[in-house]
Amino acid sequence: PDEALEELRKPDAILENPEKIAKAIEALSTSRDGNDENYSDSENAAAVLTESYQGAIEFLFEIGTWLTYIDENPQQARDIIESVVMETILQNYDRTKTLKFFDSGNAYEAVKWQSLLIQSARWRQTIYELAQQPRNEDCVFLSLAMPLIADNFIDELVSVPMAWGTLEIYLNCVNYTLRPLLDNFPQIMDDDLFFLDMVFMKVQSTSSSSPQQQSQPSTQHGFQETALGRYIVEMQADPGKKKIYEHLKHFLDMGCHSEATYLMLQSVLQCLIRRRNDTAARHLSLLLESEARRRGCDVSRYSVYFCYAKNYPTEVMAMRNILAEQTLNNPELETIYTAYMGDVPPPVSLIRQPLFIVMLADALFANPERLLNEQLECYAYLYAYASVTIEEIDLSTEGRLELDRSDVAKVSSDIMEASRICKHWNTTTGSAVSLRAFRDLPTLLQCLRHRSIAFGVFRFLWAIFRSKRVEFELNLETMKPYCIVVNELASLNPYLRPAILFFVSELLGSQMEGMEDLSQLEYKKMLVGLLVHLTTCGYVLPTIKKMHLLFERNHVDVSIVRHFVTELLSIASPPYHPEFMKAIHPLVSHPDITDGLQTQLHTDLVKDFMAHFEDELGSDEMN
Numbered sequence: 001p002d003e004a005l006e007e008l009r010k011p012d013a014i015l016e017n018p019e020k021i022a023k024a025i026e027a028l029s030t031s032r033d034g035n036d037e038n039y040s041d042s043e044n045a046a047a048v049l050t051e052s053y054q055g056a057i058e059f060l061f062e063i064g065t066w067l068t069y070i071d072e073n074p075q076q077a078r079d080i081i082e083s084v085v086m087e088t089i090l091q092n093y094d095r096t097k098t099l100k101f102f103d104s105g106n107a108y109e110a111v112k113w114q115s116l117l118i119q120s121a122r123w124r125q126t127i128y129e130l131a132q133q134p135r136n137e138d139c140v141f142l143s144l145a146m147p148l149i150a151d152n153f154i155d156e157l158v159s160v161p162m163a164w165g166t167l168e169i170y171l172n173c174v175n176y177t178l179r180p181l182l183d184n185f186p187q188i189m190d191d192d193l194f195f196l197d198m199v200f201m202k203v204q205s206t207s208s209s210s211p212q213q214q215s216q217p218s219t220q221h222g223f224q225e226t227a228l229g230r231y232i233v234e235m236q237a238d239p240g241k242k243k244i245y246e247h248l249k250h251f252l253d254m255g256c257h258s259e260a261t262y263l264m265l266q267s268v269l270q271c272l273i274r275r276r277n278d279t280a281a282r283h284l285s286l287l288l289e290s291e292a293r294r295r296g297c298d299v300s301r302y303s304v305y306f307c308y309a310k311n312y313p314t315e316v317m318a319m320r321n322i323l324a325e326q327t328l329n330n331p332e333l334e335t336i337y338t339a340y341m342g343d344v345p346p347p348v349s350l351i352r353q354p355l356f357i358v359m360l361a362d363a364l365f366a367n368p369e370r371l372l373n374e375q376l377e378c379y380a381y382l383y384a385y386a387s388v389t390i391e392e393i394d395l396s397t398e399g400r401l402e403l404d405r406s407d408v409a410k411v412s413s414d415i416m417e418a419s420r421i422c423k424h425w426n427t428t429t430g431s432a433v434s435l436r437a438f439r440d441l442p443t444l445l446q447c448l449r450h451r452s453i454a455f456g457v458f459r460f461l462w463a464i465f466r467s468k469r470v471e472f473e474l475n476l477e478t479m480k481p482y483c484i485v486v487n488e489l490a491s492l493n494p495y496l497r498p499a500i501l502f503f504v505s506e507l508l509g510s511q512m513e514g515m516e517d518l519s520q521l522e523y524k525k526m527l528v529g530l531l532v533h534l535t536t537c538g539y540v541l542p543t544i545k546k547m548h549l550l551f552e553r554n555h556v557d558v559s560i561v562r563h564f565v566t567e568l569l570s571i572a573s574p575p576y577h578p579e580f581m582k583a584i585h586p587l588v589s590h591p592d593i594t595d596g597l598q599t600q601l602h603t604d605l606v607k608d609f610m611a612h613f614e615d616e617l618g619s620d621e622m623n
Helices: 002-008 018-034 045-052 056-070 074-092 097-102 107-117 121-132 140-150 161-165 167-183 185-190 193-199 211-215 227-236 242-255 259-276 279-294 300-305 313-325 330-341 354-366 373-388 408-427 431-447 451-467 469-474 476-492 494-509 517-536 541-552 558-571 578-588 600-622
Strands: 390-394 399-404
Touching: 002 018, 002 045, 018 045, 056 074, 074 121, 097 140, 107 140, 121 140, 121 161, 140 161, 140 167, 161 167, 167 185, 167 242, 167 259, 167 279, 185 279, 193 227, 193 279, 193 354, 193 451, 193 494, 227 242, 227 494, 242 259, 242 279, 259 279, 259 300, 279 354, 300 313, 313 330, 313 354, 330 373, 354 373, 354 408, 354 451, 373 408, 373 451, 408 431, 408 451, 431 451, 431 476, 451 469, 451 476, 451 494, 469 476, 469 517, 476 494, 476 517, 494 517, 494 541, 517 541, 517 558, 541 558, 541 578, 558 578, 558 600, 578 600
Parallel strands: none
Antiparallel strands: 390 399
16 A cells, blocks of 8 residues: 555656556555455545646646637747756656556556657657667667657668667668668769769878877767768758768768678678679778768778678788878788789789878879889889779679789889879979979870879878968979979869869868968969869869858958959850859859959950840849
8 A cells, every 4th residue: 555655645646648547546446345344535536646747748738729829920939948847857857757657557558658759750759869878878768669669760860870770760760761761862963972082082100100099999079070971961962962962971871880880781781782882882881981081981891891802811901001001001011912913813802992092192192202113113003903904804703804914014103103203293392392393294184194193193182282382382483394294283183173173172171371351362262263164174163062162151252252253254255064154154143253353354254144134034033
């Protein structure tokens, strides 16, 4: 009877599970019948339930109902009330108390109630936010909610890491995310995402990292600060591409959540590659590998395992050590170099690791340190071998069907010549750099026809424009040879144009501390010239949209945008493509742009464009 009374005396006990209350009343009644002398009328069940009733929940419900009737916008009032309740739950949630819902006598009713609860979008959002809190990682209530949600709302669980702990749910999330990526991959391929991610890859040697940094788990922190992360965010603003890039972001998050999720997702992709020779799956696999490394995961053992090189264990172990330490160790590199110089080399995929390619490119082009002749020959040979070797592998047996490395020697020679030029430019300062640069330009530009050299030279330029900003400030003439190389890269290599747009716009939007206003204006006008050249190469709409975005976010001065508009209109002539007019019109028609035109020529250019716009698209825009 004491336990029954305690149950009935709980605040608002009458609102609890009816079966539990009925059992408590029955226990109290049985005790009374057996021992009437101990029974007090004041302790009967009805009195106890009445005294314990507070009605707080019903009172709040009534208040909420009145507010929805009083407010002119009932839905808005309802949303406010639900938000307050949701915030209260998030602040006071105690996972230990939720275990009471799943005791032996109440489990069925609890699950049934939970099934009704998740039908509400607001409650599901509350569950997701609770699941994101580290203190709720092993909460039974939240864990049991995930399978119930997965039955009808799998699209929501692709962003809830707690749900990925269940294999069936994780595989359903993978299927939901991966299928549209594979079906619509040409759309992503057109954006050259893989190359954009690779050209800005940062190499961090584990020997220079602190133990604390090495032990940190993988996180999503910093993803939006990377070139790939920013690009995905910008693409999500495009209604036509929003959905596919949301899938791509969820794909990377799921794969990088833990070692288990990474291995499962890579295994799925490798099955697609081996069974269907799926190019989309191969590119997605490389993107996932690159992002996992950026988040601090050592995935080197999986990277080398998927290279069809099981018959070359020594070379596989050497490459794994290089990838794990992210340094070109001489003993391991010598092992690999000797193997690829031999008559029966390992599969070329073993040295086509993106991280290894970037390390070679930096050693040959971007880093100012001089290389010994032996190092230069080794790096150049492996870099050339990875770029021009033609090889066909039987994916089922991992046996080689074809090997053509006849162009390796010639390309290796060109790589060494381009490397020497970049090393000289990197170490020369002052006016001497211009004299040396213009003398070397024809040779370097000739080498850019090789994609591998173009990639390495881009890494070199990316480092130069960040390290020599002070020198460019003092003498803008020293910047011209580098601008010529950037323009040639854009002309010859379509796959590098997104990367060129990204890095030039980053320079445009950055602050030049200590630089005089006039010098800064001239510096940024030279950068605008690079963007205008990009449009002449056919990369028109992305360039215009990027400048518009910089202007909207106030990252560039209006004079820079005005210069871009007038320069672009001076090289474009009617008839204009409708998409071009729609893209450039918001900039041309902006009062801050048109009111500051300095010359009659610029004014005429703007007037002519506006006249063509009104004639061809004006009525459509009004409609």
